[in-house]
Amino acid sequence: MSDSPNSDSQLTQRTLVQRRILQAEVYKRPDGLWDIESSITDTKGKDFKLMSGLRELGTPVHQMKFVITIDLRMNIVAVIAEPLFVAYPVFCEKVAPEYQKLLGLNLLDNFKNNVKERLGGMQGCTHMTELCSILPTVAIQAFVGEVDVSPKKKSSEDLPQELPFQYNRCFALKTDGEAVKTYHPKWYGFPVKPGRFVGK
Numbered sequence: 001m002s003d004s005p006n007s008d009s010q011l012t013q014r015t016l017v018q019r020r021i022l023q024a025e026v027y028k029r030p031d032g033l034w035d036i037e038s039s040i041t042d043t044k045g046k047d048f049k050l051m052s053g054l055r056e057l058g059t060p061v062h063q064m065k066f067v068i069t070i071d072l073r074m075n076i077v078a079v080i081a082e083p084l085f086v087a088y089p090v091f092c093e094k095v096a097p098e099y100q101k102l103l104g105l106n107l108l109d110n111f112k113n114n115v116k117e118r119l120g121g122m123q124g125c126t127h128m129t130e131l132c133s134i135l136p137t138v139a140i141q142a143f144v145g146e147v148d149v150s151p152k153k154k155s156s157e158d159l160p161q162e163l164p165f166q167y168n169r170c171f172a173l174k175t176d177g178e179a180v181k182t183y184h185p186k187w188y189g190f191p192v193k194p195g196r197f198v199g200k
Contacts, residue, residue, distance in 0.1 A: 078103070
């Protein structure tokens, strides 16, 4: 009988073909803005021949870097796009200025669709546009514990009337779910629609 797809022998005899690394770091600036530095890097498991030349083992086939600057409402106020390693040198780099189209977008307001509309397909670089997809959740994680995003109470006795932005954006934090009922009972039972981001 042949080994199952996940048997030890099948796993130990695998050959690495492709590695993609997504990396992101977030920095709080002294002027009250925030920088998100992110990169996408593709490497192969062996020397790899491109039409534009040989990439030796360990040398990226693709490596793109973004630095976006956001305000406390998650509006993008500055963009730097850097294609560091590309499949077609001289040609691929020409798309970098197109990513200024991210200026003015909000990371939590239909961001992925807005990026697709402005930079999808032939309007942008497949890899740089894909890198954009991680920016909203990276920003959310960075703001936790650093930025007050709770809706304000009318008085000390009142509960906020607006649902905080993190609810109904993932399976665990749906307002009719057991996790919210257990850990955040004051929000349990709110309508199942995403809360609004109100960071200031």
